[in-house]
Amino acid sequence: MKKQWWMETVGYQIYPRSYKDTNGDGIGDLPGIIEKLDYIASLGVNLIWICPFYQSPMDDNGYDVSDFYDVDPLFGTLEDAKELIRQAHDRGIRVILDLVMNQTSDEHPWFVESRSSKENSKRDWYIWRDGKKDRKGNLLPPNNWASFFEGSCWNYDETTGQYYMKIFSNKMPDLNWENDELRKAMAEMAKWWLDLGVDGFRVDAIAHLAKDITFRNSKMNVEPGHFAPDWRKFSNRDRLFDYLAEFHDDVLAHYDCVTVGEVGGGANEKEAERYAGLNTKGFNMVFNFDHCWKNGAFGDEGRTVGKLTTDVIDLKKTFERWILGCEGKVWMPQYWLNHDHPRVVSQYGDPDEYHRISAQMLGAVLLTLPGTPFIYNGEEIGMTNVDYDSVDDFNDVWVRNYVPSARKRISEERILTHLRRASRDNARTPMQWDDSENAGFTTGKPHLKVVGNYKKINVRNQENDDESVLSMYKRLIQLRLHSDLKDVLIYGKFELIQDNHPDVFAYRRYDEKNEVIIIANFRDRNVIFEIDYDSYDIVCSNVKNSGCEFMPYEFRILKAKGG
Numbered sequence: 093m094k095k096q097w098w099m100e101t102v103g104y105q106i107y108p109r110s111y112k113d114t115n116g117d118g119i120g121d122l123p124g125i126i127e128k129l130d131y132i133a134s135l136g137v138n139l140i141w142i143c144p145f146y147q148s149p150m151d152d153n154g155y156d157v158s159d160f161y162d163v164d165p166l167f168g169t170l171e172d173a174k175e176l177i178r179q180a181h182d183r184g185i186r187v188i189l190d191l192v193m194n195q196t197s198d199e200h201p202w203f204v205e206s207r208s209s210k211e212n213s214k215r216d217w218y219i220w221r222d223g224k225k226d227r228k229g230n231l232l233p234p235n236n237w238a239s240f241f242e243g244s245c246w247n248y249d250e251t252t253g254q255y256y257m258k259i260f261s262n263k264m265p266d267l268n269w270e271n272d273e274l275r276k277a278m279a280e281m282a283k284w285w286l287d288l289g290v291d292g293f294r295v296d297a298i299a300h301l302a303k304d305i306t307f308r309n310s311k312m313n314v315e316p317g318h319f320a321p322d323w324r325k326f327s328n329r330d331r332l333f334d335y336l337a338e339f340h341d342d343v344l345a346h347y348d349c350v351t352v353g354e355v356g357g358g359a360n361e362k363e364a365e366r367y368a369g370l371n372t373k374g375f376n377m378v379f380n381f382d383h384c385w386k387n388g389a390f391g392d393e394g395r396t397v398g399k400l401t402t403d404v405i406d407l408k409k410t411f412e413r414w415i416l417g418c419e420g421k422v423w424m425p426q427y428w429l430n431h432d433h434p435r436v437v438s439q440y441g442d443p444d445e446y447h448r449i450s451a452q453m454l455g456a457v458l459l460t461l462p463g464t465p466f467i468y469n470g471e472e473i474g475m476t477n478v479d480y481d482s483v484d485d486f487n488d489v490w491v492r493n494y495v496p497s498a499r500k501r502i503s504e505e506r507i508l509t510h511l512r513r514a515s516r517d518n519a520r521t522p523m524q525w526d527d528s529e530n531a532g533f534t535t536g537k538p539h540l541k542v543v544g545n546y547k548k549i550n551v552r553n554q555e556n557d558d559e560s561v562l563s564m565y566k567r568l569i570q571l572r573l574h575s576d577l578k579d580v581l582i583y584g585k586f587e588l589i590q591d592n593h594p595d596v597f598a599y600r601r602y603d604e605k606n607e608v609i610i611i612a613n614f615r616d617r618n619v620i621f622e623i624d625y626d627s628y629d630i631v632c633s634n635v636k637n638s639g640c641e642f643m644p645y646e647f648r649i650l651k652a653k654g655g
């Protein structure tokens with residue numbers, strides 16, 4: 093395998109809306125990211141991924157783009173974007189943007205044209221179909237496919253009396269990748285940003301570009317009046333890989349860039365090779381969701397009740413399946429969460445009693461797995477899920493679509509419990525910089541309420557504390573990128589140890605020269621984990637301890653003696 097610069101990086105994902113506001117409008121902006129570049133550099137990361145800041149009506153916080161070539165005034169200007177790229181590069185930090193290729197906003201000029209008439213030259217850039225009629229003559233969508241954000245994946249448009257496809261919100265019409273001109277336009281846009289100096293892309297919703305173009309009904313069993321969540325109809329379809337190969341040849345092959353496709357929950361590790369095999373014309377890596385969806389983080393309301401108990405065997409086997417399935421074939425990104433998932437310390441750790449220790453343990457796992465680790469902003473200080481006491485405090489488009497239908501089924505309290513565990517807003521609250529009003533994020537009214545624990549959990553507190561979550565993340569990043577264990581941690585092989593241990597996630601990373609063992613207790617109680625400790629030295633840990641009894645959420649990174 094040829095070593096690449098992006099294998100030797102630690103990424104840091106920034107959700108610009110919630111990172112740092114410099115103009116007091118309650119929304120984070122690009123000058124805010126520039127202001128924090130020294131902080132970002134102090135973490136030791138060498139790559140940032142910035143979520144969309146293009147012009148957008150913000151129905152889905154920027155994933156509904158109305159102009160790919162400009163920055164939304166909420167976030168700043170194109171000059172700010174250039175300055176951000178320049179200043180990040182000055183600090184040795186590469187910058188990747190979120191490339192949104194599956195859909196645009198309904199306010200994008202392409203769609204405005206497309207919807208204007210059936211004859212318009214951009215009509216075919218989107219997916220338009222006639223509706224159907226039921227026995228009583230009522231108009232129905234062209235088929236029974238569900239959208240990811242509730243309801244049908246079609247929306248009726250009165251101008252021409254047809255439906256357009258939208259697998260996310262009504263304001264996010266899907267692009268028609270079968271159209272040659274559209275594909276060329278997307279390639280041009282990606283080149284434009286690469287020419288401007290960005291180092292690559294996280295490619296949004298990439299699994300969905302190709303649809304089943306028969307548009308036949310799904311045969312999935314659903315209750316009458318409901319739509320079928322049959323994601324295969326628009327996920328990982330063969331035709332998609334033709335588009336990706338073309339995009340690779342037209343765009344990616346001409347730049348020294350990195351690409352991470354978001355393939356979500358639909359693709360497995362075998363399909364990952366089709367997207368990002370080391371010898372495939374596609375992307376360099378793909379994000380999967382399999383390990384992020386446990387503990388009620390996703391799915392039905394029933395799974396978000398009661399105390400969380402991680403199924404550690406299931407969790408580590410999920411990692412193992414991906415890591416061994418990809419070994420030698422696909423380079424993986426590793427991450428605990430992004431802006432679509434709950435906070436990891438609330439999901440697999442303990443946000444209260446063992447906050448510090450459990451957040452550090454999760455960081456240790458992330459930064460010692462094979463692949464390129466991505467830290468999500470705020471994770472490095474152990475930010476937690478929200479403590480909101482009203483459904484109205486949430487703001488995500490998914491929540492806005494979900495709540496009206498949920499109110500017909502379950503109590504307000506149940507909805508609130510569900511959202512506090514599963515909502516995407518958990519990860520989107522303002523970054524907690526210090527203990528001043530609004531956590532130092534804004535001088536105005538923040539677009540989402542700050543989590544109540546900011547006086548305790550914030551960057552300033554942790555920067556001055558050698559024992560903090562933040563200090564541990566910095567140490568772990570140094571260990572991964574700059575220590576004598578760098579090679580084994582980045583390129584070494586992976587093997588679970590005692591894979592059926594119910595409480596501990598332990599594994600070995602090894603190459604010809606070194607052997608490193610990582611042992612992580614996922615329980616809030618002492619557990620026993622036996623290996624021959626005399627043969628190893630402790631390289632890093634979050635509790636002063638030795639022997640086979642592990643304290644709650646304790647981790648140890650061990651190195652073989654003489655190695």
Ligand code: NOJ
Pocket residue numbers: 152155192260296297354431432
């Ligand atoms: C995945 C993004 O991460 C998510 O935030 C967004 O809602 C959908 N794609 C649609 O673009």
